[in-house]
Amino acid sequence: MQFIDIQTELTTAVTDLIMAVLSFASVYLIGTRRGQFAIRQKAEIWMGAFSALGLAGLLGFFAHGFMMSEALNNALWQPLYLSLGITVALFAAGVLVDLRVAPVPKGILILFIAVAVVFYGVTVVFPGSFLVFIAYEAIAMLFALGAFIYLDFKIPARWTFLMTGGIALSIIAAVIQATGSIGFTLIWEFDHNGVFHLVQMPGILHLAAGVIESRNRGGEHA
Numbered sequence: 001m002q003f004i005d006i007q008t009e010l011t012t013a014v015t016d017l018i019m020a021v022l023s024f025a026s027v028y029l030i031g032t033r034r035g036q037f038a039i040r041q042k043a044e045i046w047m048g049a050f051s052a053l054g055l056a057g058l059l060g061f062f063a064h065g066f067m068m069s070e071a072l073n074n075a076l077w078q079p080l081y082l083s084l085g086i087t088v089a090l091f092a093a094g095v096l097v098d099l100r101v102a103p104v105p106k107g108i109l110i111l112f113i114a115v116a117v118v119f120y121g122v123t124v125v126f127p128g129s130f131l132v133f134i135a136y137e138a139i140a141m142l143f144a145l146g147a148f149i150y151l152d153f154k155i156p157a158r159w160t161f162l163m164t165g166g167i168a169l170s171i172i173a174a175v176i177q178a179t180g181s182i183g184f185t186l187i188w189e190f191d192h193n194g195v196f197h198l199v200q201m202p203g204i205l206h207l208a209a210g211v212i213e214s215r216n217r218g219g220e221h222a
Contacts, residue, residue: 001066008183008191013065015190015197020057022201026050026208038218041103042094046211049090053204056083064193081123084133085116088140094211095144098151098163101218134178141171159213166206173199 004010027050030043037043059080063073089112093104119136126132148164176182177196184190190198 001068004065004067007189008194009064011188011190012193012197013061013063015194015201016057016060016064018057019197019201019204020054020061022204022208023050023054023057026204026211027054029208030211033212033215037215039097039101039103042097042211042218043215045090045094045097045104045109046208049087049094050204050208052083052087052090056080056087059083078120078124081133082116082120085119085136086113088119088137089113089116092140092143095147098214098217099147134174137174138171141167141174145171157214159210159217162206162210162213166203166210169199169203169206173197173203 004013027047030047030050034040034043034047059076063076063080068076093109093112096104096108119133122132144167145164148160148167151160152164173196176192176199180192182192182195184195
């Protein structure tokens, strides 16, 4: 396969790959501490969320970075959209665990995954419409932001502020993606997709750190 000759697509691909590495590293770090989580389901949900995000980043690396037929490119976007949908669904489930200080009922978890599948179905009907994902993500992010602002006041702790910061960065990244007009050149040229990834990277680190630091939460109910 040959790298694409459009610089903004290359920077988008490289930042996608970095996001994938950060996501899979988060899975590893949470996984090595899984036995320390008072609510084991919390670790599993977040490992699933970061795994799906990592897969999306890896697929994005190939979709943006290489010359290929339109048919192959469209084929790559199908599992990519589904991975993003599952990421958001599991993200919302993880937030709900912290609000409940208890595992999420399996029925609710299945419902969240079903919504992700519906999201994927919408992208099939309206191919190439990334804004559909942005709207879907926005609902989950606003729910998460409200939940953690509430927790910031209820139980102010380093991990709640890390989670709030990660969510805020994710929302900013989504807004940048949605505008489609933000870009800059710093040695290499970045369009809105590349900038979106650059802002999301520290968001991933904040979220992973927050999840790990909160691993004892719920111990009093275990």
